[in-house]
Amino acid sequence: MPTDRATASGPVIEAEGVTKRFGQTQALAGVDLAAEEGTVLGLLGPNGSGKTTMVRVLTTLIEPDAGRARVAGYDVVGEASRLRAKIGLAGQFAAVDELLTGRENLELVGLWYHLSRRERRDRAQDILDRFGLTDAGDRMVKTYSGGMRRRLDIGASLIARPPVLFLDEPTTGLDPRTRNDLWQFVEELVTAGTTVLLTTQYMEEAERLAHRIVVLDLGRVIARGSADDLKDQVGGSTLEVRVSRADDLSRAAAVMAGLDHGKPHIDRDRLLVSVPTQGGTALLIAAGRRLEEAAIPLDDLGIRRPSLDDVFLTLTGSTGQPSHRSPTEKEVLAV
Amino acid sequence: MTGILVDRVGARSAGRALLLALGDTAGVAKRNLLRIRRTPRLLVIGTLQPAMLLLLFRYVLGGAIKIPGGSYVNYVVPAIFVEAVLIGCMTTSIGLAQDLQSGIIDRFRSLPMARPAVLAGRTLADLARSALSLVIMIALGLAVGFRFHNSLPAVMAGMAVILMFGYSFSWVYATIGLATKDPETAQVAGILPFFILMFASNAIVPLATMPGWLQPFARNQPLSLAVTSVRALLDGGPAAHWVWQTIVWSIAIFTVFFLIALRLYHRSNS
Numbered sequence: 001m002p003t004d005r006a007t008a009s010g011p012v013i014e015a016e017g018v019t020k021r022f023g024q025t026q027a028l029a030g031v032d033l034a035a036e037e038g039t040v041l042g043l044l045g046p047n048g049s050g051k052t053t054m055v056r057v058l059t060t061l062i063e064p065d066a067g068r069a070r071v072a073g074y075d076v077v078g079e080a081s082r083l084r085a086k087i088g089l090a091g092q093f094a095a096v097d098e099l100l101t102g103r104e105n106l107e108l109v110g111l112w113y114h115l116s117r118r119e120r121r122d123r124a125q126d127i128l129d130r131f132g133l134t135d136a137g138d139r140m141v142k143t144y145s146g147g148m149r150r151r152l153d154i155g156a157s158l159i160a161r162p163p164v165l166f167l168d169e170p171t172t173g174l175d176p177r178t179r180n181d182l183w184q185f186v187e188e189l190v191t192a193g194t195t196v197l198l199t200t201q202y203m204e205e206a207e208r209l210a211h212r213i214v215v216l217d218l219g220r221v222i223a224r225g226s227a228d229d230l231k232d233q234v235g236g237s238t239l240e241v242r243v244s245r246a247d248d249l250s251r252a253a254a255v256m257a258g259l260d261h262g263k264p265h266i267d268r269d270r271l272l273v274s275v276p277t278q279g280g281t282a283l284l285i286a287a288g289r290r291l292e293e294a295a296i297p298l299d300d301l302g303i304r305r306p307s308l309d310d311v312f313l314t315l316t317g318s319t320g321q322p323s324h325r326s327p328t329e330k331e332v333l334a335v
Numbered sequence: 336m337t338g339i340l341v342d343r344v345g346a347r348s349a350g351r352a353l354l355l356a357l358g359d360t361a362g363v364a365k366r367n368l369l370r371i372r373r374t375p376r377l378l379v380i381g382t383l384q385p386a387m388l389l390l391l392f393r394y395v396l397g398g399a400i401k402i403p404g405g406s407y408v409n410y411v412v413p414a415i416f417v418e419a420v421l422i423g424c425m426t427t428s429i430g431l432a433q434d435l436q437s438g439i440i441d442r443f444r445s446l447p448m449a450r451p452a453v454l455a456g457r458t459l460a461d462l463a464r465s466a467l468s469l470v471i472m473i474a475l476g477l478a479v480g481f482r483f484h485n486s487l488p489a490v491m492a493g494m495a496v497i498l499m500f501g502y503s504f505s506w507v508y509a510t511i512g513l514a515t516k517d518p519e520t521a522q523v524a525g526i527l528p529f530f531i532l533m534f535a536s537n538a539i540v541p542l543a544t545m546p547g548w549l550q551p552f553a554r555n556q557p558l559s560l561a562v563t564s565v566r567a568l569l570d571g572g573p574a575a576h577w578v579w580q581t582i583v584w585s586i587a588i589f590t591v592f593f594l595i596a597l598r599l600y601h602r603s604n605s
Contacts, residue, residue, distance in 0.1 A: 056441075059445045060444070060445065061441055061444055061445060081447060082447075084445060084446060084447040085447040087445065089441070089442065089445040091438055091441055091442070092438075093437065093438040094438075095437065095438045095439045095441060095442035096439070097366060097370070097439065099369065099370045099373045099374065100366065100369055100370070104366075104369065108362050108365070108366055109442075109446065111358065111359075111362040112359055112362055112443070112446040112447070112448040112452075113446060113447060114355055114358070114447065140373070156442070
């Protein structure tokens with residue numbers, strides 16, 4: 001029997017200098033990444049940055065032009081068939097069969113993972129129950145909603161309980177509640193020891209789930225680290241005040257300068273004065289008091305921490321899809 | 336062969352790998368058979384096409400075509416049997432292109448299943464559907480005046496030749512589906528070889544009515560050989576010479592297109 005190299009020490013997912021070209025497009029231009037056992041690696045990037053191509057290399061769907069990658073100890077090219085027994089993949093599109101029932105879909109995928117008949121039956125039932133599909137299990141998938149299909153798809157990728165799970169934009173198009181359920185489930189899997197590679201355009205998702213984040217742009221890694229590391233790269237927090245009248249902008253800037261935390265920046269379009277700061281609530285209260293003493297009417301006052309959107313904007317010059325931006329984090333003081 | 340089934344797995348015996356591969360294939364066939372059963376409309380329409388051909392040639396065009404020393408209905412109906420199975424196998428290309436588009440092929444390729452299982456399971460399921468439509472065509476053929484003039488074993492051999500030839504062609508259609516990656520294109524592209532083979536052949540009209548330059552091709556192309564074999568087996572007369580050629584063609588077509596389709600499947604990364 002071959003040794004189960006998934007249990008060996010070292011990263012469960014590792015890639016070195018992976019490149020892939022499609023015609024004129026350099027989809028991956030030398031990507032390195034690693035994920036330790038029982039962690040979530042978030043692959044973040046705008047559309048066309050190479051996230052899905054990287055997942056396809058790691059799941060043996062395409063071979064890299066150059067570089068090496070190993071998953072669960074197996075080489076993605078030379079040991080592809082043994083590697084496949086160790087992974088689950090849920091792609092961007094729910095890859096389930098519409099004309100089969102949920103249960104049939106799950107049991108067939110179990111068959112292709114070479115589970116015994118009994119395992120297939122029991123685990124299919126487990127997954128249906130776990131993903132809220134108990135009642136729908138014997139209905140054809142074409143009667144399912146989008147969220148149900150996605151849950152079934154992810155369930156199918158889990159039927160063999162693979163030690164490594166690849167989720168390519170798993171929550172795109174899901175409603176907030178289903179998304180939350182899914183996040184919770186991924187967290188449970190990871191606690192139980194599964195290693196997850198997740199691609200996403202949702203900053204919120206990467207922040208919530210990923211222990212380490214790799215930011216891709218045009219096939220290159222442009223940043224890596226934890227969410228906090230990445231935020232530090234763009235700088236600290238800012239104190240922001242939005243005045244009610246444009247006339248007050250310069251007076252407000254003077255008050256903010258008096259707080260002695262750096263040079264205020266004035267944004268005339270948004271009636272915003274901002275100043276970099278390390279301070280917390282005390283500073284916010286002080287600023288509020290002084291602005292009140294100066295009798296400047298305000299619309300908003302708060303400390304703004306950089307979001308991953310800012311990281312993205314700073315690093316790539318684009319936010320991917322603006323409509324998907326997470327709300328700005330704020331500590332707002334009512335004025 | 337085992338290299339295709341399990342790349343470089345030393346510890347697992349080839350026998351076990353083959354067993355797993357057969358199980359994988361049976362799983363894919365089951366999936367596709369369930370799909371066929373749940374789309375009865377497709378099954379009916381798929382049978383209507385060859386039925387229309389049969390009625391068209393029997394009652395509309397048949398009167399204008401003279402067969403020296405025989406009846407046209409017994410001439411054309413065996414050819415329609417062959418074509419019915421070929422039309423059935425055309426759905427292989429459309430179905431595979433659909434699976435590629437829906438992303439389900441990606442899932443299959445990420446699973447530890449044997450390489451040829453997805454294609455073999457589909458072509459076998461489509462063969463089962465073709466066999467069903469063949470049964471319906473036989474009933475229809477008998478209803479419009481076709482008669483068997485040979486022993487039951489010979490007739491059964493004729494049916495086996497039809498299914499064997501059709502199965503080898505389902506790999507041509509698998510290749511078309513994987514190469515076009517789009518159901519509409521696959522459908523249009525699939526009709527082309529069918530039309531050439533059906534009309535530039537002895538299936539509908541005797542070769543003697545064709546211009547001299549066309550006759551060598553029409554006489555020796557695989558569909559003509561298959562149709563001639565089937566006619567001989569259903570109607571009586573020397574068959575072995577034609578049957579052998581049909582078997583050789585079927586094996587050749589199967590082998591070549593099996594390898595091309597497998598390669599395309601391995602590389603399908605649209």
